[in-house]
Amino acid sequence: MTQNAMWRPAVISGILIGMLSAIPPFNLVNCVCCAWLIGGGMLAAHMYIRNSAAVVTLGSGALLGALTGAIGGAASTLFGIPVQMLMRSVLAPYVDEVRRVVSDLPNVPPWFMDVINASAGNESPVVGALVSLPFSIVLYGVVTTLGGVLGVAVFEKRKAGGSDSLPPPPADYIPPPPPPPAVPEP
Amino acid sequence: MANRQPRPIPRSVRIFLVAFWGILCAAIAAAPLLQARGHDAAASWLHGIFSAVCHQDSARSFAVLGNPCAVCQRCSGIYLGLFFASLFPWELRLVRSPLRARRLWVAGATAPMLLDVLLSWTGLWAGSALARTATGALFGAMLASFLGPALGEIAAQARRSRQRVGPQVLGDPS
Numbered sequence: 001m002t003q004n005a006m007w008r009p010a011v012i013s014g015i016l017i018g019m020l021s022a023i024p025p026f027n028l029v030n031c032v033c034c035a036w037l038i039g040g041g042m043l044a045a046h047m048y049i050r051n052s053a054a055v056v057t058l059g060s061g062a063l064l065g066a067l068t069g070a071i072g073g074a075a076s077t078l079f080g081i082p083v084q085m086l087m088r089s090v091l092a093p094y095v096d097e098v099r100r101v102v103s104d105l106p107n108v109p110p111w112f113m114d115v116i117n118a119s120a121g122n123e124s125p126v127v128g129a130l131v132s133l134p135f136s137i138v139l140y141g142v143v144t145t146l147g148g149v150l151g152v153a154v155f156e157k158r159k160a161g162g163s164d165s166l167p168p169p170p171a172d173y174i175p176p177p178p179p180p181p182a183v184p185e186p
Numbered sequence: 187m188a189n190r191q192p193r194p195i196p197r198s199v200r201i202f203l204v205a206f207w208g209i210l211c212a213a214i215a216a217a218p219l220l221q222a223r224g225h226d227a228a229a230s231w232l233h234g235i236f237s238a239v240c241h242q243d244s245a246r247s248f249a250v251l252g253n254p255c256a257v258c259q260r261c262s263g264i265y266l267g268l269f270f271a272s273l274f275p276w277e278l279r280l281v282r283s284p285l286r287a288r289r290l291w292v293a294g295a296t297a298p299m300l301l302d303v304l305l306s307w308t309g310l311w312a313g314s315a316l317a318r319t320a321t322g323a324l325f326g327a328m329l330a331s332f333l334g335p336a337l338g339e340i341a342a343q344a345r346r347s348r349q350r351v352g353p354q355v356l357g358d359p360s
Contacts, residue, residue: 030239031240031241032303033260033261033264033299033303033322033325034239034240037239057336057339058281058332058335058336058339059336059337059338059339059340059343061336062333062336062337062340063340107252109221109244109253109254110221110226110229110230112244114226114230132234132238135235135238136238139235139238139239140238143239145333146329146333149329149332149333149336150292150329150332152332152336153281153288153292153332154288154289154292156285157285
């Protein structure tokens, strides 16, 4: 099992995480301790373990989780653009009303007003997405790494060093050529 | 990599983990402090970063100088658990334990937090700041118990790769 084999579970889980984290109301599940992100990392680990001939270690789980999170962060940003455009067009009539009501309230933190103003702003969602993309990739990567490690801890039943684990090939190992095709005897 | 037992975590990895989670905890507490000092743009920026991973409900967040922290109480507990659990070398015994014990540890550390969430959602229990923080901290400590050995293994593998590649790069005939 090489690191190339990580791509398939990472891409599948990453896109799933991105979709679920961007589309309302599914994205609300992330309010419970980033459940989609940790669950996505665990799902990737489960898929990787199922297809791995060798014992999957915690280190592999961490790498897999980080890869999944990076893909998930990018996917979430991409899926978020049309969602944000749609939400703006739907919510535009109400935002001014909300802004007026909130500004009358006492002790409203400035960052909350920033959020309201941003939701009604003329700034393109694409620009906002490009600005938030690196942060999403890093944050998703960190949380999903935890999920990947957790997935290996929970799903890897084989024991490291047991008879079902394969030793790694040496660095200078060259695999032998395949045997020639059998020629039928006359 | 596949057939090696977990080794003690290198000091550099432990320092990295402690520094990383420490900086995150400091950033969470810095947001309200910056806001209190009038640096609203910086505070908004920190709130914006953490908004990707937390609902930031101010009613369920710790307040410093009257302003809410960058994440909720449960997330604060998780980050604090990750930070404090990374300080001490206690995790290897858990990682080396049999699968059933590992799963029990994961379930035992996750169940209180999920129970707290479910009871709050269903309205059976209003919850408290202490319960949210404590259950989050237990969950964070559990995550740290697996993350440390994982990063230690990656660091050891990277060191082995460098040692293998090094002589060839330098043209060592041996």
